[in-house]
Amino acid sequence: MKRKFVPWMFLLLPLILYTIWVIAPTIYTFYLSFTEWDGLTSPQFIGLENYKYLFDDPTFYKSLINNLKWLIIFLAFPVVVGLFLAMLLSQDIKWARGFKASIYSPMILAPVVIGLIWSWIYQPQGGLLNNTLTYIGLKSLTRGWLSNPETALYAVIGAAVWRHTGYVMLLFLAGLTSISPTVIEASKIDGASAWQRFRFIILPLLKPTTVIVIVITMIQSLRAFDFVSMMTRGGPFNSTNVLAFYMYSEAFRNYNMGYGAAIAVILFLIMFVFIALYLRQIRKGELE
Amino acid sequence: MELTIKQKKKIRRAAIFTALLLFVLVWLLPVFGALLTSFRTMDDLMNNGFWRMPEKITFKNFGTAWSEGRLNRYLLNSFIITIPSLIGTLALSSMVGFALAKYKFKGNMALYLMFVAGMLIPFQILLIPVFKLSNELGIYNSYWGLIMIHLVFQMGFCSFFLRNYMITIPDELSEAARIDGASEFRIFYQIYLPLSKPALAALGTLEFTWIFNDYIWALVLLRDDKLKPVTAGLATLKGNFITSWSVLVAGAILATLPTIFVFIFLQKYFIKGLTMGSGK
CATH class of the missing domain: 1.10.3720.10 (MetI-like)
Structure with missing residues (x-):
């Protein structure tokens, strides 16, 4: 009888705190999304009004599409390049450790720090990018990378890609070490080409790692807030706005808390698809 | 001249090594760039651009920040x-x-x-x-x-x-x-x-x-x-x-x-x- 309570002795305090700071707030945001609230007076229940407004809101769609672009670029560049780098660096190459450390070093920098440094890189006057272009004779390509609505989003994503690629590479490197060398040796003896070896042996064996990488990448791209806030604040003309930042600016700059809550709920529901995928992967691992 | 397998392997490794080295140098450019910029004055950067020898090295920026x-x-x-x-x-x-x-x-x-x-x-x-x-x-x-x-x-x-x-x-x-x-x-x-x-x-x-x-x-x-x-x-x-x-x-x-x-x-x-x- 007493043994039954033992785990709860350890869980009680953590669970109380977790309920107050994480679980209850999540539920409360759902409730707030059905209200109009300026943060001072008490919230007024307005039913689905926020959502109706949301689905007619061009900024909402703009942010959603920007999130989508962010996601596609994140899946293309960091995942593909990260895998490629991991394949190269898992071989016996001189200075491999130094190369690895250099490639993932941006990860330890705060997104805000990277945002600041890359804002300088993109500066129209005196910035590294325009300076380099001028120096190598491509002056015609120089522009205000962050002030031009055509390039601003890609410029911001570029900074985020720089931070994320090394992480992906690390995850793939860890996945590669778990592949037994005898499998690789056997395929070499059987005369498989390097590409065949990659396509038909390594890639299938990397599948669990790949699933995790893709889910983490998707979640990271939807969490994008710091880069946008530091580099462009969503501008110019919402060209770099994303849901995470739009929610913040509605709730904490315009004090439309109810509307902000509705955006948060949509963001949460989109992310929940990926979270569910992740949970499924974890459970699969548990059952094995 | 026929290359032995061992030589081929060696050449391949050298090629990968060179490619990685170049990639890493470009990859770390923002870091080197930031470091160099932090030791220069704004006038120097604006007048001469990034890719010129700095006129002088200063620690003042760090003090100001x-x-x-x-x-x-x-x-x-x-x-x-x-x-x-x-x-x-x-x-x-x-x-x-x-x-x-x-x-x-x-x-x-x-x-x-x-x-x-x-x-x-x-x-x-x-x-x-x-x-x-x-x-x-x-x-x-x-x-x-x-x-x-x-x-x-x-x-x-x-x-x-x-x-x-x-x-x-x-x-x-x-x-x-x-x-x-x-x-x-x-x-x-x-x-x-x-x-x-x-x-x-x-x-x-x-x-x-x-x-x-x-x-x-x-x-x-x-x-x-x-x-x-x-x-x-x-x-x-x-x-x-x-x-x-x-x-x-x-x-x-x-x-x-x-x-x-x-x-x-x-x-x-x-x-x-x-x-x-x-x-x-």
């Missing part, structure tokens, strides 16, 4: 917020991890999955209620508001991580201790916690950089400039020194020093943490 830019205060705040959050979250999560790893009970799997889900949710779903809660508890605009949200939110990842580590520690130890009459808490405290040191080191390193690098919570839960951690401080710095990029970049470098320090000395743990934490 440090005192006028108040980086000294911001960095101190970052430590005041990060260290208690880190200790608190590790303490509570190791209890959760232990309970989930070592006891069979109804709801064990559900709780585990809840913590995993909790570590992945977007902050946006919590921002407004936690802002309101902190106001009502009187910890809005204080270190405590930030400490509490970091401490509690990071429990998601830390519990997940420690549970998966502790589950690999064999049960024989605790059974022997139980026969000797040790209490459950002593088994946790004197057997499992010391055996989890490698996991705690990896996790601590990782969490230190994560909490230290937080920006959005500082934005939402603090108003006074004198309480801001260095991430939010950099945003203020950007507003105040908008045209002095050499000062801004110097500030960014100063803001990074603690995490770079952690990275250089605890790199092994950091990487172990990242790869261990990604799920098996």
Whole structure:
């Protein structure tokens, strides 16, 4: 009888705190999304009004599409390049450790720090990018990378890609070490080409790692807030706005808390698809 | 002339090595660029451009960012917020991890999955209620508001991580201790916690950089400039020194020093943490 309570002795305090700071707030945001609230007076229940407004809101769609672009670029560049780098660096190459450390070093920098440094890189006057272009004779390509609505989003994503690629590479490197060398040796003896070896042996064996990488990448791209806030604040003309930042600016700059809550709920529901995928992967691992 | 297999291999390796070297040099250009810029004057940069020999090397930008830019205060705040959050979250999560790893009970799997889900949710779903809660508890605009949200939110990842580590520690130890009459808490405290040191080191390193690098919570839960951690401080710095990029970049470098320090000395743990934490 007493043994039954033992785990709860350890869980009680953590669970109380977790309920107050994480679980209850999540539920409360759902409730707030059905209200109009300026943060001072008490919230007024307005039913689905926020959502109706949301689905007619061009900024909402703009942010959603920007999130989508962010996601596609994140899946293309960091995942593909990260895998490629991991394949190269898992071989016996001189200075491999130094190369690895250099490639993932941006990860330890705060997104805000990277945002600041890359804002300088993109500066129209005196910035590294325009300076380099001028120096190598491509002056015609120089522009205000962050002030031009055509390039601003890609410029911001570029900074985020720089931070994320090394992480992906690390995850793939860890996945590669778990592949037994005898499998690789056997395929070499059987005369498989390097590409065949990659396509038909390594890639299938990397599948669990790949699933995790893709889910983490998707979640990271939807969490994008710091880069946008530091580099462009969503501008110019919402060209770099994303849901995470739009929610913040509605709730904490315009004090439309109810509307902000509705955006948060949509963001949460989109992310929940990926979270569910992740949970499924974890459970699969548990059952094995 | 026919090349032997060995020679071919050698040439291939050399080619890969050269390609990687070039890639890494370009990859690190923002770092070198930032370092060089922080030691130059704005006039020099504007007149000569980046790719010219600097007229002179100056440390003034760092001094300006440090005192006028108040980086000294911001960095101190970052430590005041990060260290208690880190200790608190590790303490509570190791209890959760232990309970989930070592006891069979109804709801064990559900709780585990809840913590995993909790570590992945977007902050946006919590921002407004936690802002309101902190106001009502009187910890809005204080270190405590930030400490509490970091401490509690990071429990998601830390519990997940420690549970998966502790589950690999064999049960024989605790059974022997139980026969000797040790209490459950002593088994946790004197057997499992010391055996989890490698996991705690990896996790601590990782969490230190994560909490230290937080920006959005500082934005939402603090108003006074004198309480801001260095991430939010950099945003203020950007507003105040908008045209002095050499000062801004110097500030960014100063803001990074603690995490770079952690990275250089605890790199092994950091990487172990990242790869261990990604799920098996």
